Amino acid sequence: MSSMGELTFFLGLQVQQKKDGIFISQDKYVVEILKKFEFTKVKTASTPMETQMPLLKDEDGEEVDFHMYRSIIGSLMYLTSSRPDIMFVVCACTRYQVNPKVSHLYVVKRIFRYLKGQQKLGLWYLKDSPFDLVAYTNSDYVEESLDMKSTTGACQFLGYRLIPWQCKK
Known part of the structure; x- marks a missing residue:
């Protein structure tokens, strides 16, 4: 067993150890998925989900590629390990993976617009x-x-x- 110094990354999580606590984030992963799904040049959103528009089944809506939708949802699910602020809306979007519609993709795009403006969030654990x-x-x-x-x-x-x-x- 060998010591490789202070822990800075663990399973894709960035770990910053400070005197008064530990900050866990996924800033680099947010940048990666924004690039992967081509959301680097979008306007930002202040919330991950619109408050006045509920997420519905939308059985009559236009279908989207479910492989792409599932890939996006999988990436966002991994991000929720350090971002509880998007957990509710991501879990709501997972309900529509079997037959995603354009309206569901719009909600997912809103999550990415929110992430674009809030890349530096994470979990802060105080030591004392x-x-x-x-x-x-x-x-x-x-x-x-x-x-x-x-x-x-x-x-x-x-x-x-x-x-x-x-x-x-």
Whole structure:
């Protein structure tokens, strides 16, 4: 076993160790996928998803190449390991991988426009945070108006550190 110095990359994650904590990000990966899918010269968006336009099945919409759509979604899913800000919208887009439409591709493009403007975000873990386990949960049994299914979500914090979280329909 040998020491190769301070950890700076781990499984595609950039790790910056500082005196008061550790910052984990995927800045270089964001730049790579923006180039790969040709989103380097687009306008930026302030949010990853439009708030006034729900994501629907859109059965009558024009179809898009599902191989390309799945490739984009796979790239975005990998990015969610350090970007919880896009987790909800990416998971919503994964529901339409079987038969993606132009309207779904529009939402995915919006995520890339958001990433273009917010490339330097990540997770910050303080070294001296308390060691208390706190859990939050929320359930919506009223049923969503679009598909009549309930939603449940939960997250756990160890001190100030977010550990697992989930959202299930």
